[in-house]
Amino acid sequence: MNWISNYVRPRINSIFSRREVPENLWSKCDECGTMLFHRELKEALYVCTSCGHHMGITPRDRFKAFFDGGVFTEVAVPQPVEDPLKFRDQKKYPDRLRAAQKKSGEREAMLVVEGEIGRTPIIAAGQDFSFMGGSMSMYVGNAILAAAERAIETGRPLILFSAAGGARMQEGILGLMQMPRTTIAVQMLKEAGLPYIVVLTHPTTGGVTASYAMLGDVQIAEPNALIGFAGARVIEQTIREKLPEGFQRAEYLLDHGMLDRVTPRAQLREELITITRMLLGESPAVAGDLPAPAEETLPDVVAEDTGQAADPEQDAKA
Template identity: 55%
Template sequence: MNWINTVVRPKIRSFLSKREMPENLWIKCPETGEMVFHRDLEANHWVVPNSGFHMRMPAKKRLEMFFDGGDYQRVETPQVAADPLRFRDTKKYVDRLKEYRTRTGEDDAVYVARGLVNGAACTAAVQDFDFMGGSLGMAAGEAILAGMQTAVTHQTPFVLFVASGGARMQEGILSLMQMPRTTVGVQMLREARLPYIVVLTNPTTGGVSASYAMLGDVHIAEPGAVIGFAGRRVIEQTIREKLPDDFQSAEYLLAHGMVDMVVRRHDLKATISRLVDVLMKRPVELPALEAPVEEAATG
């Protein structure tokens, strides 16, 4: 065989051919337009290093960040009917569910887990915005209730990381029923005298913000998170007034008493741990003080 055709030419073609680059290799900061290397962004907990802008964080990565050593145990959640109303818009609801389940590898939008946070047992739930916008349906409602019941059973605090566009329209009234059901779960935590801490991430809107997302003992928001019920445009058209530029932002809600604190993602774990220690009246170990050195007696 001709070595020019079999060896030289393929090497030249591979050298000159355009290499395919991963789509998410570089990510643009929405605030400053800065291009950030994906690996650097992930290492910084999806916070843009220079601007401090908090990008949306994958739900499973948030659990890894929250629990000690990224080690946690998933809590099994009840199964529900897949398509109780046989709903169809541009496609069948069951087909839409299959698409998102394939994409995320999960059955629905809420994950519940147990583990240790700074050495103390804790139960946490995360809403995954990548699964149909973190919408609240029957499966999500059951998962949140399962997390609250697990916290009561094991006498642990319950921490909920919220990210949702609201109720899931494909389930109609059955979706809206999850609002009072989860409210009953919150009352169950209070009767057990267990802390319920809500972390509001971007975005937290719709029926979720009108129910369990605003019923915590302490409300923590991530910087820049959009939090509200109706959208900005809907409100402006209703009241026929121009809203402030920072309306519905975490900082705006903090200034008007709607959230208790705005905390950077890097500080969330330590902040939640301190709050839980106070709310559960755990003894705090103080560092041992060195014995004072006696001064030599002077004549």
């Protein structure tokens, strides 16, 4: 029996035993509970292929699918003073920053880049909700100012993707002061006659909603995005009334005139190309990789019989 116990049984178990699957190969949809293969989910821009639920996406992943060929260049952002208030709760603020940087792989909660969409040069800024809830910090204020200044310098429109839970509590009043700073940055764009387009993603709340996120020339939101200033429970307790169903969701705000469009993530790129070129007074984008040739560069019509360019006057005489 030893050879059966020592060889045959382990061999059978190795063949029919269930293999362990790495946890990072699958993601579960928060809305419908469907298990989604990570590669398919990434190709779908982190939108559930079963129910259409829009999951969180980092600015870098978004920009890779957003810009022509996935090519963009980062815009430098001035680094503010670290931990100006020497704030500490359960952890020191610098320790929280380092943990968020290690988790997200980014320096801060805002990424500013420049590139082309549909052969249209733009400046883009995106908030990363995975970095301390996308909270508005002094760095985020500096990033929006840098984006606005770069847009004015290059004469490009600015497209901003918002995703935040409000101002960063570890910076106190200095975080709240980014509301007027970013409002001034938006005003600079308007005075320069440059388009400012905001795409509100889930969630966009607090002081971000009360400042730069609601000041766009065009306001677009992703489906079912939570958008508001205070939480629904706080509002109900304040006004002592039951809020309507879907309150503070993108579709509700669209019906009540707070938004211009609610657009699925897969369609955002083409819609932003169209809107941007329209606001710049340019012709519609041409489908394909290359723009249409200018009329003056078109070759002359070649006559089939002689191989020479056709002459309208000789044709008339004939």
